[in-house]
Amino acid sequence: MNIKLITDSACDLSIDYIKENNIALVSLMVNLNGEFIPDDLGQTISHKDFYKAVKEGAMPSTTQVNVGTFYDIFKKYVEKGDAILYIGISSALSGTVSSATTAREMILEEYPEAIIHIIDSLCVSAGEGVLIYKAVEMLKNNVSLDEIVNYLESIKRKVIHAITVDDLNHLKRGGRISGAVAAVGGLLGIKPTLKIDDEGRAVASEKFKGRKKALKYLVNQLGINGDNIEEQTIFICNADCIEDALQVKTMIMDEYKVKDIVITSIGAVIGTHGGPGTIAIVFIGKER
Structure with a gap:
């Protein structure tokens, strides 16, 4: 069949x-x-x-x-x-x-x-x-x-999603954070990270001041949570921020040995909720 x-x-x-x-x-x-x-x-x-x-x-x-x-x-x-x-x-x-x-x-x-x-x-x-x-x-x-x-x-x-967004207002619209948090975070240049939990929900993780630190955090998750990453295809998802995706790819290649890296574009549905500038690393790990 x-x-x-x-x-x-x-x-x-x-x-x-x-x-x-x-x-x-x-x-x-x-x-x-x-x-x-x-x-x-x-x-x-x-x-x-x-x-x-x-x-x-x-x-x-x-x-x-x-x-x-x-x-x-x-x-x-x-x-x-x-x-x-x-x-x-x-x-x-x-x-x-x-x-x-x-x-x-x-x-x-x-x-x-x-x-x-x-x-x-x-x-x-x-x-x-x-x-x-x-x-x-x-x-x-x-x-x-x-x-x-x-x-x-x-x-x-065991599929790990390490995610960061560039603009907090999209999370505010989706009810993930309050308007006050979005306003203050925007002024301070705060870049939150998100993950997907065992129930499949998007939940807040760490917060960083500046995009560079947030991207570094994503890459670090590969070393912390990855399982046999040398045998894996690692995915980098990006919402109209291909330059950052290529930077993250280089960071991964500099630090880890992996089977392959695939860069994908985040589509309109997921992009509606994360907004332009959303970027994520996805891989199989030990636990969420």
């Missing part, structure tokens, strides 16, 4: 990678200046144009993938006789996995023999992407679906 891998656009992988590996993509939506636009890895609106709009004052909002979208895509592949593996954005950050679960129940009522596995990644952006990379690798090696699911479930809480 063919296994069809499906993911959502919050994975922030490149559209080339998605197409090359025949992954089906469902898109979360962004309301930008009153227009609903699919967050489809930069196809409908480029990452550059999205962040340009935000920098010019746009205040986008986001919506999850709906049940109908999942129902249609699940039905399409079930009718082809495929088994389905969907890897989705953390349920603590979006209702997208809940929509997928409802759609799965609807499909199973019509097609009781259908095989649909849903992985709540408890991750975001390239953290979700790490699980997709692992799944693709295992599929290429003809690993069984049950083995893939069990493995992904076993490592998803």
